[in-house]
Amino acid sequence: MNVNNATLDNADVLQNSYDVGGNTFDTRLLSYFGRLQYNYKEKYILSAVVRRDGSTAFGPENKFGVFPSGSLGWVVSEEPFLADSDVISFLKIRSSYGILGNDRIPANRFVSALTGEAAYVFPMDPANEIVFGIAAGPIANPEIKWEKQKAFDIGFDLNLFKNRIDITADYFRRRTEDLLVQPQVSGLLGVSAPGAAAPFVNAGTVENKGLEFAIGYNDRIGDNFKFKINYNITAIENNVLSVSGGNSFLTAGGFGNASVPIARMEVGHSIGYFRGYKTDGLFQTQDEIDNYATMDNTTFSPGDVKFVDINNDGEINEDDKVEVGKPLPDLTMGLNLSFSYKKFDFGAYAFASLGNDIVRSYERNQQLTNRTRYFLERWTGPGSTNFHPRVTTDANTNSLFSDFFVEDGSYLRLQNIQAGYTFEFDLDKSLRVYLSANNLLTLTNYRGYDPTISNGSPIGQGIDYGFYPNAKTFMLGLNLKL
Numbered sequence: 001m002n003v004n005n006a007t008l009d010n011a012d013v014l015q016n017s018y019d020v021g022g023n024t025f026d027t028r029l030l031s032y033f034g035r036l037q038y039n040y041k042e043k044y045i046l047s048a049v050v051r052r053d054g055s056t057a058f059g060p061e062n063k064f065g066v067f068p069s070g071s072l073g074w075v076v077s078e079e080p081f082l083a084d085s086d087v088i089s090f091l092k093i094r095s096s097y098g099i100l101g102n103d104r105i106p107a108n109r110f111v112s113a114l115t116g117e118a119a120y121v122f123p124m125d126p127a128n129e130i131v132f133g134i135a136a137g138p139i140a141n142p143e144i145k146w147e148k149q150k151a152f153d154i155g156f157d158l159n160l161f162k163n164r165i166d167i168t169a170d171y172f173r174r175r176t177e178d179l180l181v182q183p184q185v186s187g188l189l190g191v192s193a194p195g196a197a198a199p200f201v202n203a204g205t206v207e208n209k210g211l212e213f214a215i216g217y218n219d220r221i222g223d224n225f226k227f228k229i230n231y232n233i234t235a236i237e238n239n240v241l242s243v244s245g246g247n248s249f250l251t252a253g254g255f256g257n258a259s260v261p262i263a264r265m266e267v268g269h270s271i272g273y274f275r276g277y278k279t280d281g282l283f284q285t286q287d288e289i290d291n292y293a294t295m296d297n298t299t300f301s302p303g304d305v306k307f308v309d310i311n312n313d314g315e316i317n318e319d320d321k322v323e324v325g326k327p328l329p330d331l332t333m334g335l336n337l338s339f340s341y342k343k344f345d346f347g348a349y350a351f352a353s354l355g356n357d358i359v360r361s362y363e364r365n366q367q368l369t370n371r372t373r374y375f376l377e378r379w380t381g382p383g384s385t386n387f388h389p390r391v392t393t394d395a396n397t398n399s400l401f402s403d404f405f406v407e408d409g410s411y412l413r414l415q416n417i418q419a420g421y422t423f424e425f426d427l428d429k430s431l432r433v434y435l436s437a438n439n440l441l442t443l444t445n446y447r448g449y450d451p452t453i454s455n456g457s458p459i460g461q462g463i464d465y466g467f468y469p470n471a472k473t474f475m476l477g478l479n480l481k482l
Contacts, residue, residue, distance in 0.1 A: 027107045030054040045073035055103035055146070059110040062145035069098025090159035095152075102147035105180050109200050112140040116195030138197035139189060145202060147180045155212075166216045173209040175241070178202035181458050183250040184261040203250055204243040206271050206458075210236040227339035234332045238270045253460030255361050255401045262359065262401050263327075263460045272459045274325040274359055277316070277402035278308040281386040282379055298397055303379035303390030305398050324403040327462025329410070330355030343424070348417040358409035358446055358453065362466035365399045374447060409462065411444035411451040432479040439470045 031053045038046040048070040054063050073094040082088055115137030119130050155170030181203045185191055191198045214232035221227075243249060243265060253263030253272070263272045282303055283289050289300045293309040295316040310320040331354040338347040363372065371391070379390045389398040398404075420434030444451045450469035454461045 026056060028056045029103070041078065043075050043078040045071075045075070047071045049098075051101075053101050053103075053146075057103040057105055057107060057109070058145055059142050062110075062143070065101045065146035065148070067099045067101045067148070069096065069100075071096035071098075087160055088158070089161070089163045090157065092157045094156065095154040097152045098150075100149045100151065102149065102180065105144070105200050106138070109138060110140060110142045110144055113137045116193055118194075135193060135195065136190065137195050139185075139191060139199040141199040141201055143202075144180065144200050145178060147202070148177045150175045150177065164217060164219050168212075168214045170212040171210075172212065173207065175205060175207045177205045178244070179204055179206055179458060181250065181265070182252070183265075183459065184252045184254070201250075202244055203265055203459075205241040206265075207239050207241055208236055210234060224342045225339065228337075230334075230336040232334045235330065236328065236332075238328050240265055240267050240269055240271050243267060250459060252457060253359075253463045255359065255405070255463065256399055257364065257366070260401060263463065265459050269323060270326040270328055272327050272457075272461055273323050274327075274357065274401075274406060274462070275321050276324045276406075277320060277400060278310065278322055278324060279402050279404050280306045280308050282306060282389055284382045284386075295397065300397070301390070302382065304396055305389050305400075305402060305404055307397070307400075307402060325357030325359070325406040325462075327356055327358070327409075329353040343422045344420070345422070346419045349415045350412065351415050352410075352412040353451075354410045356409045357406050357462060358448065358451060359401075359463045360405045360407065360448060361463050362448070363405075365393065367393045372447070407446050407448075409444070409446050409451045411442055411446065413439065413443075413452070414441040415439065428481070430479075430481045432481075434477050434479070436475045436477065438473040438475075440472060 031051060033049060033051040036046070036048045038044075049068070051067045051069075053065055053067065056063070071094065073092055076082060076091040076093060077085070077088055082091065113136075114134045116135035118133040118135040120133070121128060121130055151172065151174045153170055153172045155168065158167040159165065160167070179202065180200055182198050182200050183203065185198045189198075190196050212232070212234045214230065216228065216230040218226075218228040249264050249266035251261035251264055253261055255262045262274050262276055264275050265271050266273070283292070283300055283306050285302055289302070292300075292306065293314050293316050295307070298316075307316045307320065309316060310322060313319075331352075333352040333354070335350045336348075338345070340346070374388065375391060377385055378388045379385050387404075389404075416436065416438050417440055418434055418436040420432050422430055422432040424430045442451065448464045450467065452470060453464045453467040455463070455465075
């Protein structure tokens with residue numbers, strides 16, 4: 001096919017020409033397990049499980065892993081001193097410890113494969129034809145192995161006043177070892193070529209610890225009105241304990257046009273924290289610039305962002321970068337409300353995330369590009385603003401990653417609301433009509449499209465590249481029972 005004749009009529013030829021892979025794949029998981037359970041008079045409960053899992057995601061030397069777990073439970077409410085209690089309907093104290101394995105990475109990343117794309121036009125070819133071929137795919141890492149999560153939990157389940165009130169509380173500590181991540185690597189390795197990718201590595205050890213608490217209340221008023229309210233809250237502290245491979249840190253998560261990595265996995269920090277310059281407003285005058293720290297190969301102008309000289313050495317450089325945010329929340333909460341009156345029913349669920357940060361990485365500092373509304377608040381002269389820098393397409397430092405691009409990502413979202421009415425025709429025949437809405441309302445100070453953005457990566461989450469937001473969805477439905 002001649003590239004000078006690339007039209008919609010031969011688009012199918014172009015598409016077929018790039019097909020360098022097969023239409024089959026081989027992904028398998030083999031498991032053996034043994035389980036022991038013991039229950040004495042419904043009061044003392046013991047459970048133990050040992051698993052041996054094998055996955056084709058890893059090489060021959062690391063294909064299998066052994067993952068034991070066990071739990072103990074004591075149903076205190078079955079003891080004689082609580083058997084006749086009018087307050088405590090049920091009380092169970094429990095604890096568990098176990099090791100879980102994770103192999104959720106793309107297949108065959110432990111071997112090199114020619115799954116990349118290659119296209120070339122030979123300069124001596126008078127027909128100017130594109131020649132299609134194959135190239136090296138994702139970089140292999142034959143040493144990758146199972147990710148292991150060692151989880152400890154202790155808590156209780158409590159029901160009060162004839163099961164009207166139920167309470168659950170847990171303290172947990174989860175240590176993830178040999179964490180599977182895909183870090184940022186040098187472009188010299190060829191990871192940016194079509195079909196290529198960085199290798200997966202076992203990055204180190206991360207610990208999550210915290211508290212979970214849930215409380216619910218259900219009751220009825222009269223014969224026709226029933227209701228139930230459930231609330232839960234989770235507090236989490238995340239910390240990196242070690243980084244493998246002799247590295248002091250790993251990076252990922254590109255920012256801006258140059259895709260500079262800004263997220264780090266580093267000992268003593270939350271995983272994926274954002275590292276950049278701390279700011280102190282804007283330069284208002286040239287005199288202020290002349291009496292401030294300098295930056296190599298940079299000329300500041302009034303209206304530019306002022307970076308903080310953290311170590312007070314008179315120069316702004318890599319040594320002045322600090323933690324400017326983290327993607328993981330301090331608290332998450334949920335509230336579920338439901339009630340029914342005769343044949344009418346209603347339910348709603350809300351979720352909140354507090355303490356997480358989001359990076360705006362969707363802005364572009366180029367000519368002839370649309371800007372967001374808050375650029376109307378830009379610096380236009382001394383004293384006009386001390387937050388939004390001047391707008392220019394000239395080379396400047398305003399697009400360097402700093403806390404100017406980090407925003408509070410906390411939000412409260414009404415996830416779902418549903419109302420219905422049931423028509424009963426017979427004892428076993430009914431028709432329920434309902435109206436449902438998803439993502440109906442979101443309360444947040446984040447100025448991007450959606451505060452719930454995530455790319456799913458342990459390092460690099462919380463960076464908004466302009467993800468398509470979750471849409472509001474309205475549904476009208478019928479449930480027919482015959």
